[in-house]
Amino acid sequence: MHAFRLRVCLSAIIMIMALAACGSTTLSKVPEIGVSHSINANAISTARPVEKVDSAMDPVRLIIPTIGINAPVESVGTQPNADLATPTKNPWVDVGWYNLGPKPGERGSAVIDGHLDRPGGFPAVFWYLRDLQVGDEVLVRSNSGKTLRFQVTRIAFYAPQDAPIQDIFGNWGGTYLNLITCAGDWIPSQHQTNLRLVVYTSLVVK
Numbered sequence: 710m711h712a713f714r715l716r717v718c719l720s721a722i723i724m725i726m727a728l729a730a731c732g733s734t735t736l737s738k739v740p741e742i743g744v745s746h747s748i749n750a751n752a753i754s755t756a757r758p759v760e761k762v763d764s765a766m767d768p769v770r771l772i773i774p775t776i777g778i779n780a781p782v783e784s785v786g787t788q789p790n791a792d793l794a795t796p797t798k799n800p801w802v803d804v805g806w807y808n809l810g811p812k813p814g815e816r817g818s819a820v821i822d823g824h825l826d827r828p829g830g831f832p833a834v835f836w837y838l839r840d841l842q843v844g845d846e847v848l849v850r851s852n853s854g855k856t857l858r859f860q861v862t863r864i865a866f867y868a869p870q871d872a873p874i875q876d877i878f879g880n881w882g883g884t885y886l887n888l889i890t891c892a893g894d895w896i897p898s899q900h901q902t903n904l905r906l907v908v909y910t911s912l913v914v915k
Contacts, residue, residue, distance in 0.1 A: 765853035766812045771804050771821060772848040772856075776837040782821065782849075784808040793889075795822060801833040810878055813849040814857045814912065818878050818885045825891040825902075835890035838908060847886065847910050859886045859910035866892055866904045877907055884912035 768782045785794040785805035796803035804823035811817035824833035847859040867873070877887050893904030 765851060765855075766814060767852040768806050768813050768819075768821070768849045769852050770850040772850065773841070773845070774848075775842075775845045776840050778834065778837070780804045780823070780834050782806050785822075793820075793822060795824060800824060801827040804834055807878075812851075813859070813886045814851070814884065816881060816884050818876075818880045818887055820878060820887050820889065822889045835888070838888060838890050839892065839906060841908055847888070847908075849886065858913045858915075860913050861908055861910050863909040865907050865909070867907065868904060869901070872905060872907075886910045886912070 767784065771778060771780050771782055781799065781803045783796040783798055783803045783805050785796065786808055788794050793807060794805060796805045801824055804821050806813070807820040807822070811819045813819040813821075823835035823838070825835055825838075827833045841861050841864060843861050843863065845861045847861065849857045849859065851857070877889070887910070888908040890906050891902040891904070892906040893902045895902055
């Protein structure tokens with residue numbers, strides 16, 4: 710969900726992620742780190758449950774050629790406070806697939822999050838996510854070795870309380886993959902940034 714130069718705040722993908730404005734923003738870099746992107750699991754639960762029986766479809770790598778991303782994918786759920794969890798094995802390098810929703814390639818809205826930056830303000834895996842443009846390619850490699858191709862269809866910035874949860878997590882009208890990270894300015898009192906960046910993509914069927 711930026712013209713970001715900020716904090717690592719993806720955990721707020723729980724939709725306190727109030728996405729509220731698609732566009733470019735100017736951010737200021739901050740020395741401290743925040744790990745809260747706000748997206749509430751209660752809101753996420755509005756998505757239709759998906760039965761996962763084929764582990765061969767589990768995503769293991771996210772590749773975005775235009776911005777140089779080739780990242781391992783960790784399976785993540787939610788934190789005790791219901792916020793979307795973020796990667797734990799290699800938090801600044803890996804991305805996290807929300808395992809309570811669809812897998813990339815399944816019908817519905819699969820979601821992958823990642824940190825914007827790391828302590829000290831240094832870039833993390835999704836630092837350049839803001840540079841994506843409509844039409845860019847996003848690849849997901851599954852456990853079976855199969856590679857799925859998605860194409861960016863929309864890029865939006867939201868304020869943590871206006872995020873369209875249903876659109877991000879519960880759109881069953883097609884096969885989607887939505888990427889989320891922090892954006893905007895760092896708010897010390899809230900330990901998070903004031904925006905979330907969401908990159909919407911759709912499966913390309915050959």
